Amino acid sequence: MITPPARDDVGDTLRLDDAFARRLERLRLPLRRLGHGVGARPGARRVPAADFIDHRPYAPGDDVRHIDWANMARHDAVTIRLGPATHAADVRVLLDASASMAAAPDAWRLARELAAALGWLALATGDRLQLVTAPSGDSWGPSTGAARGGAWLAHVAGIRAGGHGSALGPSLRKALRAAPWGGTAFVISDLWLSDDLDEVLASAPAPRWDVHVVHVLGREQLTPTIDGALALTDRETFEAIEIAVDERVRADYRVALDGWFDRVQSACAARGALWHLVPGDIGLEAALGPLLLPAAQPR
Amino acid sequence: MTFAAPLLGLAALASWLPILWLHRRRREAPIALVPSLAPWLALVAPPVPRRRRIRATWLLAIHLAIAASLAAAVARPAALSLGPPAGALALVMDATTSMAAGTRWSDAEALALAAIDTARGPFTLVSLGAEPRLVLARARASTEARAAVARLQPVGAGGDVEAAIGLARAAAGPAARLVVVTDGGVAGVVPPDAAVVVTAGGDGGANAAVLDAASTRDPERGEARVTARVANFAAEARDIPVTLLVDGERADQQVVALGPRESRTLAWRARPDGQVAEVRLAAGDALAMDDVALAWLPGRPLAVQVVGASGPVARALAADAELAVEEAGPATLRADGAADVTVVVSTPLGRLPPGGILWVAPEASDDTAAPPTERRVVSGGDHPLVAGLDLADALLGGLTVLEAPGWAEPILMAGDRVAAYAGVRDGRRHVVLAFDPALGDIAQRVGFPLLVRRAIRWLAAPALGASTPPLGSRVALLAPADVEGPGRDRVRNARGFEVDRPGLYRLYRAAGAPIAFAVNAGDARESDLSLRLLTARDAARPSGAAAGAGRPLWRAFAVLALLLAAAEAAWRGSPPRSTVRR
Numbered sequence: 001m002i003t004p005p006a007r008d009d010v011g012d013t014l015r016l017d018d019a020f021a022r023r024l025e026r027l028r029l030p031l032r033r034l035g036h037g038v039g040a041r042p043g044a045r046r047v048p049a050a051d052f053i054d055h056r057p058y059a060p061g062d063d064v065r066h067i068d069w070a071n072m073a074r075h076d077a078v079t080i081r082l083g084p085a086t087h088a089a090d091v092r093v094l095l096d097a098s099a100s101m102a103a104a105p106d107a108w109r110l111a112r113e114l115a116a117a118l119g120w121l122a123l124a125t126g127d128r129l130q131l132v133t134a135p136s137g138d139s140w141g142p143s144t145g146a147a148r149g150g151a152w153l154a155h156v157a158g159i160r161a162g163g164h165g166s167a168l169g170p171s172l173r174k175a176l177r178a179a180p181w182g183g184t185a186f187v188i189s190d191l192w193l194s195d196d197l198d199e200v201l202a203s204a205p206a207p208r209w210d211v212h213v214v215h216v217l218g219r220e221q222l223t224p225t226i227d228g229a230l231a232l233t234d235r236e237t238f239e240a241i242e243i244a245v246d247e248r249v250r251a252d253y254r255v256a257l258d259g260w261f262d263r264v265q266s267a268c269a270a271r272g273a274l275w276h277l278v279p280g281d282i283g284l285e286a287a288l289g290p291l292l293l294p295a296a297q298p299r
Numbered sequence: 300m301t302f303a304a305p306l307l308g309l310a311a312l313a314s315w316l317p318i319l320w321l322h323r324r325r326r327e328a329p330i331a332l333v334p335s336l337a338p339w340l341a342l343v344a345p346p347v348p349r350r351r352r353i354r355a356t357w358l359l360a361i362h363l364a365i366a367a368s369l370a371a372a373v374a375r376p377a378a379l380s381l382g383p384p385a386g387a388l389a390l391v392m393d394a395t396t397s398m399a400a401g402t403r404w405s406d407a408e409a410l411a412l413a414a415i416d417t418a419r420g421p422f423t424l425v426s427l428g429a430e431p432r433l434v435l436a437r438a439r440a441s442t443e444a445r446a447a448v449a450r451l452q453p454v455g456a457g458g459d460v461e462a463a464i465g466l467a468r469a470a471a472g473p474a475a476r477l478v479v480v481t482d483g484g485v486a487g488v489v490p491p492d493a494a495v496v497v498t499a500g501g502d503g504g505a506n507a508a509v510l511d512a513a514s515t516r517d518p519e520r521g522e523a524r525v526t527a528r529v530a531n532f533a534a535e536a537r538d539i540p541v542t543l544l545v546d547g548e549r550a551d552q553q554v555v556a557l558g559p560r561e562s563r564t565l566a567w568r569a570r571p572d573g574q575v576a577e578v579r580l581a582a583g584d585a586l587a588m589d590d591v592a593l594a595w596l597p598g599r600p601l602a603v604q605v606v607g608a609s610g611p612v613a614r615a616l617a618a619d620a621e622l623a624v625e626e627a628g629p630a631t632l633r634a635d636g637a638a639d640v641t642v643v644v645s646t647p648l649g650r651l652p653p654g655g656i657l658w659v660a661p662e663a664s665d666d667t668a669a670p671p672t673e674r675r676v677v678s679g680g681d682h683p684l685v686a687g688l689d690l691a692d693a694l695l696g697g698l699t700v701l702e703a704p705g706w707a708e709p710i711l712m713a714g715d716r717v718a719a720y721a722g723v724r725d726g727r728r729h730v731v732l733a734f735d736p737a738l739g740d741i742a743q744r745v746g747f748p749l750l751v752r753r754a755i756r757w758l759a760a761p762a763l764g765a766s767t768p769p770l771g772s773r774v775a776l777l778a779p780a781d782v783e784g785p786g787r788d789r790v791r792n793a794r795g796f797e798v799d800r801p802g803l804y805r806l807y808r809a810a811g812a813p814i815a816f817a818v819n820a821g822d823a824r825e826s827d828l829s830l831r832l833l834t835a836r837d838a839a840r841p842s843g844a845a846a847g848a849g850r851p852l853w854r855a856f857a858v859l860a861l862l863l864a865a866a867e868a869a870w871r872g873s874p875p876r877s878t879v880r881r
Contacts, residue, residue, distance in 0.1 A: 100334035100335055101334070103332050103333060103334040104334055190334055190335075192334050192335035192337065218334070221333075221334060226331050228329075229328045229329075230328050230329060230330075230331040231328040231329065231330045231331065232331050232333050232336060232339055233330050233331065233332050233333070234333065234334075234335060234336045235332050235333065235334050235335075236334075236335070237336075239336055240330075241336060241339065241340065241343055242328050243339060243342070243343055249342055252342050253338055253339065253342060256338045256341050256342065257338055260337075260338065
């Protein structure tokens with residue numbers, strides 16, 4: 001698996017455990033739309049190929065290497081072996097690196113590990129990968145090929161949380177701009193946003209884009225254990241309120257949080273996006289489970 | 300910058316104590332950082348005002364700064380104003396002893412440098428000490444003026460501010476801006492266009508001083524008597540420890556109780572073989588220089604040789620216990636310098652012995668001769684030799700002189716004739732009594748032996764005059780001599796020297812015994828640090844030309860305090876940087 005970082009905010013290096021990498025390669029990203037360009041994913045179109053799906057009569061100009069000589073011997077007709085045309089899919093990862101993410105170290109670590117694993121898988125399957133960090137707008141890619149895996153992990157390892165602002169919209173639009181034909185986008189965030197989630201999702205309309213909202217929250221955010229008189233201070237705005245926290249307040253908090261989840265889920269459903277709530281302490285493999293499909297599963 | 304009410308400001312600064320106490324008591328809720336307040340805001344009812352949080356240390360610093368600004372405003376600060384920038388500058392620096400008290404001298408230096416910085420030049424600097432002295436005349440470079448100010452030292456009593464201003468004006472020209480930096484303890488009239496800056500530092504009203512110390516011989520007992528006048532310039536009574544040291548060894552110690560602004564003369568008997576008596580106060584006040592006074596214990600008596608006979612003169616000399624009188628004739632006259640003074644009574648001398656000479660009833664020279672006559676004294680004059688002596692209407696006989704020669708100054712007049720004169724001729728002092736004391740009735744007057752006594756002492760100290768030179772003065776010697784100052788540094792063949800430090804001085808003459816004298820800093824006017832002669836007058840002056848006060852700054856400090864408070868309120872009350880949405 002991805003080696004946990006030494007520091008709270010994830011160290012400078014991320015690397016894949018061999019066993020985990022093998023398990024990861026038995027999974028695939030849930031990609032429904034293929035983009036332009038040659039890739040590893042078979043499309044609906046047939047082209048002369050070594051992999052046999054169908055025949056068609058030979059036409060002048062066809063590559064003689066694709067003539068099915070056995071079929072010509074049986075049927076005395078010159079035919080060409082057809083296989084599927086392969087395409088690359090466009091994968092976009094939007095990683096929220098705002099200051100609020102840094103306030104929950106477990107969630108931030110998992111968010112980066114998720115981004116690293118998703119990107120690794122995209123590169124390994126020949127898809128075009130681009131990562132954009134919010135709110136700074138820094139981007140990596142688009143890039144393709146498993147050979148870029150090391151650079152990818154190094155880049156993710158170098159991302160630091162703590163930027164000013166918590167808007168996702170501009171960064172998401174930047175990520176989608178290079179692939180107008182659509183693809184798959186993973187939005188990894190705690191969703192403590194300064195812009196409206198519905199507006200954010202509107203910039204990645206379905207069905208052109210398959211959007212997966214990976215909602216990562218730290219354990220302390222989900223089930224707070226703080227107690228007593230506290231000056232709760234917003235990690236991003238440094239706005240503070242003084243509040244006495246007890247069991248009743250914590251229960252009210254959880255109720256409020258559930259209401260928020262409902263609203264987020266509704267907003268995602270309205271825009272055709274899939275919402276995945278990922279607690280920060282569940283581990284990477286468990287977090288990846290709902291996001292990936294078995295490699296053998298038919299599309 | 301100066302403060303008109305520093306004590307009030309200090310009292311206001313005491314508000315720091317409750318602020319510190321309250322901050323220490325303040326129990327702040329521990330800070331818990333959360334990714335977002337959004338889920339918590341709904342739980343707080345009623346909605347709390349959104350306030351930004353300031354770290355406790357910053358908050359304390361802001362509150363202390365506000366209190367300090369208010370305290371500074373209450374202390375009525377003012378920027379010292381030396382007037383608009385000017386070209387030429389004539390700077391008169393009060394360098395009297397009182398300026399050495401507390402921080403007065405450093406304040407004065409800073410003010411002088413500020414005046415220099417606001418002028419383009421040329422720069423003229425006059426030191427106002429025992430006598431005004433032109434230190435720098437129309438120097439072009441401000442660095443030169445700054446260096447000259449740095450070289451000045453506050454020593455000297457007196458201070459004629461008018462003479463100093465006159466000197467500065469004469470040197471700098473009428474267009475120069477005149478700035479007088481003083482502690483106010485000098486008397487005189489300052490012209491209205493002068494900027495008088497009175498330093499307030501080290502206001503040591505509780506100063507105590509040894510105003511003077513003296514010693515006399517008591518030949519009958521074989522002892523020396525030491526007297527010293529100690530004074531308390533405080534407004535309340537004080538017990539002041541006084542120590543007498545003879546040659547550095549403690550001879551006596553006592554505690555003197557002095558009432559407010561009271562002075563008292565103390566007397567001791569010292570052993571006859573001592574050389575230097577030192578009277579020292581343990582006053583611990585702002586002016587340490589005047590807590591010590593030195594006095595030379597009289598050594599051998601003055602040696603006087605008398606040539607010729609005069610009964611009244613012989614009686615006057617015999618009445619002086621500090622003289623060793625020896626009779627001599629023209630042939631037996633000692634010319635080795637062993638005699639300090641030679642008294643010549645109606646005897647012509649071919650060769651004059653070293654030292655001063657008192658001529659009594661001399662034979663008149665041709666140009667001043669007149670037939671002997673008898674007149675009464677009509678004027679005693681104000682010469683130091685006769686000042687205060689009761690010689691009026693004394694009958695003089697055998698008057699033979701019409702007028703004093705050019706090198707001499709008349710000291711006693713009888714009608715239109717000069718009865719006595721004194722002066723310096725060929726490096727030697729002469730006193731001439733141009734009458735016969737045996738005639739007339741002057742020998743019966745009390746003033747006559749005193750006149751002889753003064754004349755002997757004036758003649759015995761030909762290099763210095765009849766009195767000790769004051770601190771801060773310059774002494775011009777009639778004949779070159781080696782001079783040794785308080786630091787035991789000796790200047791050879793000096794024609795003059797500066798009395799720039801209190802302490803012991805010695806003059807080594809080519810012939811005769813060395814002359815030693817002590818210079819002390821104690822002075823009734825300089826040691827009274829509460830004296831503000833200039834302040835009172837300048838306050839009454841309509842123009843109010845910068846008598847230590849300039850542009851008031853209390854408003855600036857008050858505004859600063861308000862700005863700090865407003866900034867804190869604005870920061871705490873301002874909306875957050877972004878709006879939290881859920």
